Amino acid sequence: SLSISAEGLPRITVIRTGQHILIEGDDEDNPYVAKVVRLFGDESGRQKKAEVQWFARVSEVPPSKLKLLGREPHPQEIFYYEGRSCEDEIDAECILRPVQVKHLDGAAPFPDSDKDTLYVKLSWDSKTFRVVDSALVDPDLASSKPSLPPSPPCSPPAAAPASRGPPRRALPTPDLAVMRRASSGEGRYSRATMSAGKAEAAEAESLHSVTKLSASKCLSAKRRNASARTPGVRKKLELSSPEKPSPISEDALSRLLDEELEPEVTLAHRLSSSPPQTFSLTPLRKAHRGPVAQDPAVVLNKLSISDSPPPSRDHSSRAEVDNENSPMLPVAMTPRSSKRKSAQLVSSRIRKQLNLLDNQQDLNSDGEDEDEFVPSKKEMQSSSEDDDGEEEAELHSDEEVVLKKGRRAAAGSRTPRSRQKTQSSTRTPRKTPNKKVKVRQPENSTSHRVLFFSPLLSEQITPSTPRTPRGATPSIPCRSLPARQPANVLEEARTRLHVSSVPESLPCREQEFQDIYSFVESKIMDGTGGCMYISGVPGTGKTATVHEVMRCLQHAADVDEIPPFHFIEINGMKMTDPHQAYVQIQQKLTGQKATADHAAALLEKRFSNPAPRKETTVLLVDELDLLWTRKQNVMYNLFDWPTRRHARLLLPGGADHRQHHGPAGEDHDQQGGEQTEVVVEEGLTRMSFQPYSFKQLQQIITSRLNKVKAFEEDALQLVSRKVAALSGDARRCLDICRRATEICEHSAAEPSATGLVGMSHVMEALNEMFSSAYTTAIKCASVQEQLFLRAVIAEFRRLGLEEATFQQVFVQHQALCRVEGLQPVSVSEGLAVCQRLGACRLLLLEPSRLGVLQRIRINVSQDDVLYSLKAD
Amino acid sequence: MHVMFSKAVTEGGLVVGGLRRRAELQDYALDSALSWSRSGWWGGRVGFRVTMSKRKMTDAHLSVEECVTQVQEILRERFCRQQLPDRLEGLEAQHKHLLELLRRTAVHGESNSVLIVGPRGAGKTMLLKCVLRDLLEEKEVQKNLLQVHLNGLLQTDDRIALKEITRQLHLENVVGDKVFGSFAENLAFLLEALKKGDRSSSRPVLFVLDEFDLFAHHKNQTLLYNLFDVSQSAQAPVAVVGLTCRLDVLELLEKRVKSRFSHRQIHLLSGTTFPQFLQRVRMQLSLPDDFPDKEFARDWNTGTLCENKSVEEALQRHFNSSKDFRSMNALLMFCLSRVSATKPAVRPADLLEASRLCFCDAKANMLHGLSILELCLIIAMKHLNDVYEGEPFNLQMVHNEFKKFLQRKSNSMYNFEQPVIMKAFEHLQQLELIRPVDGSSAKTQKEYQLMRLMLDHSQIMEALQKYPQCPTDVKQWAMSAFG
Numbered sequence A: 001s002l003s004i005s006a007e008g009l010p011r012i013t014v015i016r017t018g019q020h021i022l023i024e025g026d027d028e029d030n031p032y033v034a035k036v037v038r039l040f041g042d043e044s045g046r047q048k049k050a051e052v053q054w055f056a057r058v059s060e061v062p063p064s065k066l067k068l069l070g071r072e073p074h075p076q077e078i079f080y081y082e083g084r085s086c087e088d089e090i091d092a093e094c095i096l097r098p099v100q101v102k103h104l105d106g107a108a109p110f111p112d113s114d115k116d117t118l119y120v121k122l123s124w125d126s127k128t129f130r131v132v133d134s135a136l137v138d139p140d141l142a143s144s145k146p147s148l149p150p151s152p153p154c155s156p157p158a159a160a161p162a163s164r165g166p167p168r169r170a171l172p173t174p175d176l177a178v179m180r181r182a183s184s185g186e187g188r189y190s191r192a193t194m195s196a197g198k199a200e201a202a203e204a205e206s207l208h209s210v211t212k213l214s215a216s217k218c219l220s221a222k223r224r225n226a227s228a229r230t231p232g233v234r235k236k237l238e239l240s241s242p243e244k245p246s247p248i249s250e251d252a253l254s255r256l257l258d259e260e261l262e263p264e265v266t267l268a269h270r271l272s273s274s275p276p277q278t279f280s281l282t283p284l285r286k287a288h289r290g291p292v293a294q295d296p297a298v299v300l301n302k303l304s305i306s307d308s309p310p311p312s313r314d315h316s317s318r319a320e321v322d323n324e325n326s327p328m329l330p331v332a333m334t335p336r337s338s339k340r341k342s343a344q345l346v347s348s349r350i351r352k353q354l355n356l357l358d359n360q361q362d363l364n365s366d367g368e369d370e371d372e373f374v375p376s377k378k379e380m381q382s383s384s385e386d387d388d389g390e391e392e393a394e395l396h397s398d399e400e401v402v403l404k405k406g407r408r409a410a411a412g413s414r415t416p417r418s419r420q421k422t423q424s425s426t427r428t429p430r431k432t433p434n435k436k437v438k439v440r441q442p443e444n445s446t447s448h449r450v451l452f453f454s455p456l457l458s459e460q461i462t463p464s465t466p467r468t469p470r471g472a473t474p475s476i477p478c479r480s481l482p483a484r485q486p487a488n489v490l491e492e493a494r495t496r497l498h499v500s501s502v503p504e505s506l507p508c509r510e511q512e513f514q515d516i517y518s519f520v521e522s523k524i525m526d527g528t529g530g531c532m533y534i535s536g537v538p539g540t541g542k543t544a545t546v547h548e549v550m551r552c553l554q555h556a557a558d559v560d561e562i563p564p565f566h567f568i569e570i571n572g573m574k575m576t577d578p579h580q581a582y583v584q585i586q587q588k589l590t591g592q593k594a595t596a597d598h599a600a601a602l603l604e605k606r607f608s609n610p611a612p613r614k615e616t617t618v619l620l621v622d623e624l625d626l627l628w629t630r631k632q633n634v635m636y637n638l639f640d641w642p643t644r645r646h647a648r649l650l651l652p653g654g655a656d657h658r659q660h661h662g663p664a665g666e667d668h669d670q671q672g673g674e675q676t677e678v679v680v681e682e683g684l685t686r687m688s689f690q691p692y693s694f695k696q697l698q699q700i701i702t703s704r705l706n707k708v709k710a711f712e713e714d715a716l717q718l719v720s721r722k723v724a725a726l727s728g729d730a731r732r733c734l735d736i737c738r739r740a741t742e743i744c745e746h747s748a749a750e751p752s753a754t755g756l757v758g759m760s761h762v763m764e765a766l767n768e769m770f771s772s773a774y775t776t777a778i779k780c781a782s783v784q785e786q787l788f789l790r791a792v793i794a795e796f797r798r799l800g801l802e803e804a805t806f807q808q809v810f811v812q813h814q815a816l817c818r819v820e821g822l823q824p825v826s827v828s829e830g831l832a833v834c835q836r837l838g839a840c841r842l843l844l845l846e847p848s849r850l851g852v853l854q855r856i857r858i859n860v861s862q863d864d865v866l867y868s869l870k871a872d
Numbered sequence B: 001m002h003v004m005f006s007k008a009v010t011e012g013g014l015v016v017g018g019l020r021r022r023a024e025l026q027d028y029a030l031d032s033a034l035s036w037s038r039s040g041w042w043g044g045r046v047g048f049r050v051t052m053s054k055r056k057m058t059d060a061h062l063s064v065e066e067c068v069t070q071v072q073e074i075l076r077e078r079f080c081r082q083q084l085p086d087r088l089e090g091l092e093a094q095h096k097h098l099l100e101l102l103r104r105t106a107v108h109g110e111s112n113s114v115l116i117v118g119p120r121g122a123g124k125t126m127l128l129k130c131v132l133r134d135l136l137e138e139k140e141v142q143k144n145l146l147q148v149h150l151n152g153l154l155q156t157d158d159r160i161a162l163k164e165i166t167r168q169l170h171l172e173n174v175v176g177d178k179v180f181g182s183f184a185e186n187l188a189f190l191l192e193a194l195k196k197g198d199r200s201s202s203r204p205v206l207f208v209l210d211e212f213d214l215f216a217h218h219k220n221q222t223l224l225y226n227l228f229d230v231s232q233s234a235q236a237p238v239a240v241v242g243l244t245c246r247l248d249v250l251e252l253l254e255k256r257v258k259s260r261f262s263h264r265q266i267h268l269l270s271g272t273t274f275p276q277f278l279q280r281v282r283m284q285l286s287l288p289d290d291f292p293d294k295e296f297a298r299d300w301n302t303g304t305l306c307e308n309k310s311v312e313e314a315l316q317r318h319f320n321s322s323k324d325f326r327s328m329n330a331l332l333m334f335c336l337s338r339v340s341a342t343k344p345a346v347r348p349a350d351l352l353e354a355s356r357l358c359f360c361d362a363k364a365n366m367l368h369g370l371s372i373l374e375l376c377l378i379i380a381m382k383h384l385n386d387v388y389e390g391e392p393f394n395l396q397m398v399h400n401e402f403k404k405f406l407q408r409k410s411n412s413m414y415n416f417e418q419p420v421i422m423k424a425f426e427h428l429q430q431l432e433l434i435r436p437v438d439g440s441s442a443k444t445q446k447e448y449q450l451m452r453l454m455l456d457h458s459q460i461m462e463a464l465q466k467y468p469q470c471p472t473d474v475k476q477w478a479m480s481a482f483g
Helices: A062-069 A175-182 A197-203 A208-225 A234-240 A249-259 A262-271 A280-289 A294-309 A315-333 A336-341 A343-364 A367-371 A376-380 A393-408 A414-427 A433-444 A449-455 A489-497 A510-526 A542-558 A582-590 A598-608 A633-643 A666-682 A692-705 A713-726 A730-747 A761-771 A776-781 A783-799 A807-819 A828-838 A846-853 A862-868 B002-009 B018-026 B025-058 B062-079 B094-109 B124-136 B139-144 B158-168 B182-195 B219-231 B255-260 B275-287 B293-300 B308-321 B324-339 B348-358 B363-368 B372-388 B395-408 B420-431 B457-466 B472-478
Strands: A001-006 A012-015 A020-023 A032-041 A048-057 A077-081 A089-091 A095-096 A100-103 A115-126 A129-131 A529-536 A567-569 A616-622 A649-651 A684-687 A842-844 A855-858 B112-115 B144-151 B205-210 B240-245 B265-268 B433-436 B451-453
Touching: A012 B457, A020 A048, A020 A807, A032 A315, A048 A115, A089 A376, A208 A315, A208 A489, A280 A294, A280 B255, A376 B275, A489 A730, A510 A529, A510 A542, A510 A616, A510 A684, A510 B308, A529 A542, A529 A633, A542 A567, A542 B275, A567 A582, A582 A598, A582 A616, A582 A828, A582 B182, A598 A633, A633 B451, A666 B275, A692 A713, A692 B139, A713 A730, A713 A761, A713 A783, A730 B094, A730 B255, A776 A862, A783 A828, A783 A855, A783 A862, A807 A855, A828 A842, A828 B002, A828 B308, B062 B293, B062 B324, B094 B112, B094 B124, B094 B139, B094 B205, B094 B240, B094 B265, B112 B124, B112 B219, B124 B139, B124 B240, B139 B363, B144 B158, B158 B219, B158 B293, B182 B219, B205 B275, B219 B240, B308 B348, B363 B433, B363 B457, B372 B420, B372 B472, B395 B420, B420 B433, B457 B472
Parallel strands: A077 A115, A100 A115, A529 A649, A529 A684, A567 A616, A616 A649, B112 B240, B112 B265, B144 B205, B205 B240
Antiparallel strands: A001 A012, A020 A032, A020 A095, A032 A048, A048 A077, A048 A089, A115 A129, A842 A855, B433 B451
């Protein structure tokens, strides 16, 4: 049991397992309702968590679905929630209070009166209503287990999760959705089959619009600030939790299963108590229908099951296995942001888990597991290289495969897409890293590993385990010794402040985020094309924001709130020629390699011809201005395709770093012309990212540091003010802070140092980065070089021009030498001096082959030169 | 040898200084070239022989010839092969900064980018090499760090640079011929490889871009963008170190490239004083402790070269001219090449002579090799320059001026045929003592093509003073105010 004391209320509420509770949500009048399944503490023991069974309020059911009810819903009515898209672990902090919930029979009328009681009649699994068993609802009848486990997550009590939640969730997160979609014919790449797809997809419209999203974002931000990170609230999760099943595919799949996979269905039924949701079988569907390249691991799984007789496994052993996995589930299901934050934690946990699994496997080897996962003959053939002798090595590399998949999954927006790419690009000769995983799998997979394969995939983490490059795709070799982790506060701060570290959130870009999100979302919903043009100076978070949007949308698509779409990204700077854009788009769309012209033709055809089953393609063109060509045909096409009637191509704009704000180069003008043309013709949506203000920069650093106390407040403010005044470039800001921590570390030996980065350190870093070295360079120059500079200025004064030939300056130089009492230099020596100054760019020179005739200018202001010379 | 060569190529001073020296010092040039190649090719064996002889006879008494040979070998090695010093004087802070930075990349997998900026000969490469030497002493680093060295003068565009990177990372063997497909494939390939890595698991890669400013002139700065982009995103850990002598290098970077660069700059601007310079000269000339013949070494090291007043003046002049290591080494090299068995020490006269050679004017020396006619034409041009205030002239004008001189003053000179004059004129043009005003010479007749004189008056006068057996009337003509 758990006791809750709220601020301001002296009363202490005690929550027990089996009780119904209200949970804080974004709608304060209608908090979420759930039943406590069990209570436990997380691994650190500090965070109290609860596993809950959700109930859906009327307001949470989409209005279109409410019609299925066939009657007016009662305002106090709630539905036993059988959907799977929700995380069912919550933080104890977000529990508001217990609530009275009563079960009513299907026909019984709702008792009026009591405002505080809620009534359950039916269950709701996000597509249909069913009559619910009173045993599931009533707290008295429900078996309540002892909770609050004594130990960290490796051995939580073997409680509920066998049937619901964890096992399901243990599936590979984004991949699952993809597979399922692929199997039901919705697959982005599957041309072979097609379901009723579009209509249904549209029906499964998100009921959480952008406003809701932002609300939840706010909420989550509030939470984060309030130092209680609660990953547990359902609504928020629905945005980010990747594994909401598609009802359609669910149907299609169960049908399919009924027809084709009888034994497996029984297995499935045995394995999970709620029928349509199966654990180990999900990949199998894909294996049957997988359009292009079948996932070998999954194939193996299928073979082993269908070739051997249905294994006689009982629930308990299954549950045990599940429990082994369950410790990781909280992580798998926490919202995106906290996922990233806990990446390090998780990676270590993963490693532990892997060891654990290996052990586990040894332990289990006598039991039923064995016969289920004995490799079938076919599999033995397919993995014939697998010798016993290699077993150890194989095991190792298999872990790596798993981890790599996990890592890929961690890449957020890339996840499902890259996965698909993987599937489709198997044919192409060019080896992408994605493919490598594919290629390697058949060799490496052995049956027992398959068991643990999928659960691990659900981890969205960045593990730090080494991997070996093998196969045809080269990569940077992995290090022989692991990288050291940050050891002290300053190092930790430095790691967090590195530009490459993915921030937990993108503060100060909420408005832009929302605008882009709603733009892209609406276009995807409508199935229309459109362009968005995003501009702004470098380092203002354009690419990061768009990626964040795509990540969110991808999650939304995975849980079927919006129709699936296909996200590809090209970068003008990462190609050698503008026309390569076609090649890259073509390759990312279809995996085919083609010449630029051919690719252009193919794309043209693809976007002009009606093909109803096509998904929306979201194309991000980074550094758009690099795609400028004389005829502007590349840009023209990019902006033209979305307007085609059948295109369904979305160009969220070339989140491009074009800088209109800077001095306009000549090509900018022409581009400007082209842009306006596009704007006029096609209604391009424009968006401009303003440089960060000093407050925003400060917020960015603070949020990155995330309570690692390494900076003095004033120091932070100084940095952000300085950078905001200069450029508003967040990268710059982070770099300066990083440098300041280094300086602080070096000066830490002094006894007066507080260990915090202070004003002086920041000042030093700022000086290093922003002060020009011209003055120092002049001061450090040799005597003759200084004389020459003076001669140049003297000659300029004499001529009244800012330019002189060497011959003219040389005369002055000779005179100055005599004044200074030095031996006059020869012409060659004078030229050498001049060249040295020219090499530093203190002087601007014509090519040296002009000899004494070359003209000279000064690259610094004359006053600066005189000042530096005088200061001597 | 390779390092030395590339360094010599990179040295811009070669254009002026090197030519000049070679022209005058034919005897020295041969000698020094020989010594270069000897120290280059046999450098490896020298040390061996030294240690061998040391083992055999701990305080042996070698003959003077042997001693001189050893001295030559040791010092040439030092002057020409850029041996790294054990300790960097005056650069400790920079050394520490760079070492820490690269260590963090190697050990913690933190991506970094830094520019080392300093004038030519300030010791940028030396600093980097010293840091790498110290860094690679750590075993952890040695096992992990991958290095890629690029030079802007060798990798003149991104295509070549990419191939070189692939080669140096030993990636090309993995996929056979596939890597060296098109430029586009190469780029995609490399980016893919880098993208696959991540901070904690892949080996860190150190990119050293010598002559960094030249990379900024590549089309779109694609290479720089991608390198810096990798260094600022969660990909394989990289450290990008750029070496350049341009102080305005950041202004060369395109905005988005600049934004991705971390703005760390290490400036090598030495405030060396003259006493330090003298000390450095002494250090460079002194023999090491493990020299086989102790007595000879003692004599050599106690030589009072630098105490000599005139020597000090010469060195002061040298110091005034430039502070860099390389010109100093060149000066000492000249001194060293005058050491022989009969004269087993560097005398003040040697250094003065070497200094004179270093400071003499290259163009004036070239004038010594001209014929009297060519010299007369030069003088005629000088007068034309005086009269027309630097306006260009053509052959016809020069010829007329020359004819005027012949008519009025000349006793020793005769008129030459037009073709002979023409030939002499062309020779002057080939020597680049004169050059056409505009590049295209096809349109106008040769006689009327406008030319400019590439010499200063002082150079002409200096040459005339030293010209062997110059006719007096020619000298007078040259010195007279008007033709």
